[in-house]
Amino acid sequence: MEMKIALAGNPNCGKTTLFNDLTGSNQYVGNWPGVTVEKKEGRLKGHKDVIIQDLPGIYSLSPYTMEEVVTRNYLVNEKPDVVLNIVDGTNIERNLYLTTQLVEIGLPVVVAINMMDIVRKNGDSIDIKKLGKELGCRVIEISALKGDATKEAAELCIAVANEKNDRELPHVFVGSVEHAIAHIEESLEGMVDKSEQRWFAIKAFERDEKALEGLDLSESVKSHINAHIADCEKELDDDAESIITNQRYNYITELVKKTVRKGKAAGSLTTSDKIDRIVTNRFLALPIFAAIMFLVYYVSVTTVGSFLTDWTNDTLFGEWIQPAVQTFLENAGAAEWVVSLVVDGIIGGLAAPIGFVPQMAVVFLFLSFLEDCGYMARVAFIMDRAFRKFGLSGKSFIPFLISSGCGVPGIMATRTIESEKDRRMTMITTTMIPCGAKLPVIAAIAGFIMGGAWWMAPACYFGGIAVVIIYCIILKKTRFFAGDPIPFVMELPQYHMPALKGVLLHVWERVWAFMKKAGTILFVCCAVMWFLASFGFADGTFGLVESKDSILAAIGGFLAPIFAPLGFGSWQTVSATLSGFVAKEGLVSTMSLLSSIGEEVEEYTAAYHAAYMAFFPTTMAAVSYLMFNLFDSPCLAAISTMAKEIGGRKYFWFAILFQNVGAYVVTLIIYQLVGLAVGQVAFSAWTVVAGVLLLGVLYLLFRRDPNKKKAPVLKASGI
Structure with missing residues (x-):
């Protein structure tokens, strides 16, 4: 048993x-x-x-x-x-x-x-x-x-x-409270198991309706119970729930005095207290947090992670796996389309995002260490000060932090937020924080277009936080999300050195979740994208065609004008964006599939740079592409989770619309106006549109909150 x-x-x-x-x-x-x-x-x-x-x-x-x-x-x-x-x-x-x-x-x-x-x-x-x-x-x-x-x-x-021995319960309550609970226990005899009688009696005293839902109490019993509660409330001049809470803490205080001996004098600072004086300092806290995150991404993306990723892409897939599989299939007499599907479509498509797993693992290693040692709990406390000014509490930062690994648990983590309005607003914005699936996209743009710019990853992380803050300020001024942020209470653990086993287990869970997605969703996505990019109509017949004549080219070409004002109006980039709605890693897979990436090349950096630049005429266009795909709606798994969590179709469709329209507007403003300033974008009607949208965003951002209650004006009494 x-x-x-x-x-x-x-x-x-x-x-x-x-x-x-x-x-x-x-x-x-x-x-x-x-x-x-x-x-x-x-x-x-x-x-x-x-x-x-x-x-x-x-x-x-x-x-x-x-x-x-x-x-x-x-x-x-x-x-x-x-x-x-x-x-x-x-x-x-x-x-x-x-x-x-x-x-x-x-x-x-x-x-x-x-x-x-x-x-x-x-x-x-x-x-x-x-x-x-x-x-x-x-x-x-x-x-x-x-x-x-x-x-x-x-x-x-x-x-x-x-x-299964009977045991004596602690004597937590005293005086008239214990007397009332004993009487309530007698009233509940026969209704609940004897071992549970005490607990139900206390819950009845607290007027906990949910605990008593299953009990069929008669009106006379309810009246008898309420009479005892009312007598205690009158005697102690407090409500029943507060009475129970106060007596519990009084009991605990006395219990600790009897059983705990402090080695240090009262008021002396522990090691954690001394560290907190620095890392939670009002002026130093945020700069320290920013410096730590920059260091995390610098090491992960530029040094250790970059070396491992280069080896995975160049050697493991480029020199070993793909040539070996291609030779095996050709020797086995496989059809040309089968070789193309397996080598270019599936292995080539999966190789691109999987190649970034080492970088992801290093990022997760650092984040797991920071979480387990107790620092990230302090960050939530630190961010509460900042978030409260923008209508959120520190509780919202916890989903944002979790979303840096994956948006699905990040959305689920919003359940700890008691306010339904704050919960929905956090849910809508939490996926703006770059997750592990977006890291390959960031690394691809930073590494292959911007020459390995290490600062791109932390810039995207803090850029995500900035967009979240802007969105929250705007949403808080609407009646759907108006209201004061809820109080944030959190226990800060003592600093300690994390166990290596626990840290590695956390890293493995996150990396394995990504690998499972690569083996399922991305596998199917690569196969579908290969089919759409390889087949189409040519000379009146359907079959294998050049990618420019494929079904995917037709779909991407039809939608391309929508994204042209953002700087990436080619059918290839639009097609990759569509695959990103299924899984963000699919962006890199599809771009790899539609370019020379994955083929054997002599000069890795130059070849990759040339392949990506074929999609983006300017660096600003590449940055624009990255921004849109960071801030638009998340992958299908996260969307599905949000649909279940958000509580209503109207809120769900509002979230999807807000995320995608918001991403388009932000990207258009940055691309048109910043691009114009740096000389990479010519002035056009879209530049004017971007300017108007910027004014609109600034108005929504800085306008007076129409839902904020005005302080009463005291008129002079005439004295």
């Missing part, structure tokens, strides 16, 4: 690190039934019959966010065999708030005090025996990052689940 262990804890408590350590590669990722909150589960290493369920990170079991609802419903309805509560030992007082709620549910609970290596380094100690006795559950010290006692924690969970 299978056993289920549920991992529960606050965000940034080390839960994911522990989950990865316990399950290794035996993981399954999906969504919870009916909602888009990510569901992760895996089998415990060495125990095929034990399933580890990774619950969303939450601060409480109150139904305020989707994560809290999902976690609570799972614990109450699914009833796992045991709950493993991960507690950040460096911030134990805040984390124990959730612990006091978990032990009340009636399930066996094991508390794992995590980050004990940092706790000991700070000179602190925790009396786990006394803590366990007070909480009525087993407690163990671990370090998920270092793998210390993690296996023992899982074994302890298995033992506790098999014990």
Whole structure:
């Protein structure tokens, strides 16, 4: 019989690190039934019959966010065999708030005090025996990052689940509150399982309607319960929910005094505090963040990543794979069109984006390190100051950060934003941040047209943030998205050196997701694009033709006038843009397919430069092409996710229209006006249109917010 262990804890408590350590590669990722909150589960290493369920990170079991609802419903309805509560030992007082709620549910609970290596380094100690006795559950010290006692924690969970012993719940509430809860428990006898009676009684006291939905309470019982609640509210002069919260924290404060000994004097600065004085400084924070991101992209795109990408494109595909496959097929007597499909269409098409995997891996390596060491949590805090001025909170930065890897989880990450307006606005704009799939496009333009300009990648990253800010200011002034940004509360973890295993696992997950897309979506995209670019009508018959006479040339030529004002009006560039709507990596695949890229060349840089310049008459046209494809609607996978998340067809179609029209307008303004200034674009009617659009954007950007409430004007009293 299978056993289920549920991992529960606050965000940034080390839960994911522990989950990865316990399950290794035996993981399954999906969504919870009916909602888009990510569901992760895996089998415990060495125990095929034990399933580890990774619950969303939450601060409480109150139904305020989707994560809290999902976690609570799972614990109450699914009833796992045991709950493993991960507690950040460096911030134990805040984390124990959730612990006091978990032990009340009636399930066996094991508390794992995590980050004990940092706790000991700070000179602190925790009396786990006394803590366990007070909480009525087993407690163990671990370090998920270092793998210390993690296996023992899982074994302890298995033992506790098999014990099924009754335990005494902690005495959290006192006085009239405990008296009222005891009376409510009596009222619920026979309606719920005895082990759950306490939890439902507390929820009834808090007037938590969602928790009581399944209970058929009579009017007399409801009246009896409300009378006890009203008496407490009157006596304590506060609402029921606040009363419960205050008494929980009072209990936790006393519990920490009994069980935790601080090694440093109160008020002394930890190493993390000292670092934060610099990296979160009001004036230095943003320049430091910008410098770090520039360094990340410089190393990834120009040095290490560039060397690996050159080797992959030149040697692996150009000299080894493609010639070998072509020789094999020709010797096997394959038809010419089969050789062309496999060598040029599929391998040649896939080679271009796959060649940039090394650069992506290096970028993801740096970003994973920054996330795991605790710095990116600070960046969200830093960006809250800036974003709040533009109508968003720091919570919106988290989806933007995740979108730098992939837009799909970035869109899903918006579920943590309580305000539906802010959530939709973040969803619409988060894919403006260059994702991993767009990195090959950036690298292609920067490397092959601009001579390896390392600054293009970070410029695109910060350019994406700038466009997001402009869009958000404009959208916030409309009635659909008006409103003050929600408060941003986030636990900042202690700085620590990430575990190499965890960092590499994160990198592998992201790279593997890209490779899977290359093996499925891009594979089909390359095959379809090869067919459209190779077949057409010539001399009244349908068959293999020159690419200029192909079906793709006809489609691209028909749409080319639309993009001509942006500087890339050839059928080849338009065709590549169309493939980008399926998968952004398809841009590079299609351009490779339609050019001499992929053929054996003597001079790599010169040949690639010439091939791309055949598409773009000027550098400004190439930059324009890059900008449009960075800011238009994302790939089909992200579009599909947005359709499910955004909550309504009108919002979805507005998002698609806004993204594509916005990309066109921004690109037109930059290409026409900047191109004119640098002498690469001639003055025309489109230059005038671009100027008018710029004035329109500036008006929308700087106009007074019509939805902002005016301060009341006090008239003189006549005195």
